Amino acid sequence: MSPFDQDPSLLGRFRLGERRALEVVFRAYVQDVTDTLRLGLVRNLGGSSFHATWVADLVQDTFARAFAPSGLRGFDGVRPYGAYLATVARNVLIDWLRKRRRDEDLAGQPWVFVEPGAEEGDAQPPWDDPAVMALVNEYVAGLEEPLRSVYQKRYVDGLAQEGTATALGLSRQQVRTIEERLRKGLAGALQAHTSDSTPPTRLQAAK
């Protein structure tokens, strides 16, 4: 259900640019926008590979454009907001791909943008290199308390630091410290896997 359906006052506050309303909408749609952009990258880069951070950058650009005053005015409040965001994401992706082609001096070559919309038979693209993700899964499976609980709340359930702290009876500082331990632990696990020659966040854009 759209967040605008859940809270009748949200659309008005959103269109006025109220920061809290924008954040509610951001969090409601960030997964959809991420999926759209990831699929768009896969389909437009073909066999090339790309970094997960590229997707994150494009997601940020999409919301920054959609939440700018002109973007808020461009939303008529009648069409579904997800469709509007998908259009913004498409334009952001096209701009990014064009710039990339200019940077690679491919501007003179013919190019057709492949729509990121899913077609029959499209599988969800992998988030990252399967070998790297296997390491991540192994690392997560071996977590002990309290890392396991914080991981579950923050990285799976998507709770904010404050909500995680409240749910687990911890302070926010403790949650931050455990997050840091989670990152360091994963970095160590990846580092230990020295036989892997692939950069750890490189996603193979297999179709």
Add this chain to the structure above:
Amino acid sequence: MSRSPDDRELDLLLARDKAVGPAVDAMWEKVSATLPAPRRSRSWRLPVMVAAPALAAAAAVLIFVGGPPSGLQPKGPMVAALVDVVCSGGSRGACPSGSTLVFALGGTDRPTYLTAWAQAEGSDERIWYFGGSGEALRLEAREAVTPLSRAIALGPEHHPGTYLVHWTLADASPVSGSQAAPLAQGQVALTIVPR
């Protein structure tokens, strides 16, 4: 491995295929940093002729009460109030029945009382939103334009048609039989369409 991943990459990996966790918090912070700063009262204190075109584009109504119209005396510091009315289900030009009207107010430097009502074109009847037989809505001084916590549901008393939504801001709540001198007042057009 060619290099060590940074914190952001590690957060993305830990979240696997979900857009959750610290990586998304960081995304929001970056998006938030690109948004315009909340509007401050100083920007309202522009001469009306300069500010009006931009404000009109934002579908807002500016009333500058500094050089008051004849008959109104300034009460303390100047007030430059901005009131915006938004139809949450559409636009003010086509607001479907059953939508919610959200009032937003800013640019006031003292507590004020808001009175607001709608009047259908060609009708003398008022549909009260704030004030009327009830109390006007007391609001603390607020520099930035922020939505009011109370919104108006456009119920069956709002037949499709064109309305003028009137509002006044005063130092005191009007009491029966008297009308507090307004600090600011204005009106905006609203067209209600069938759902």
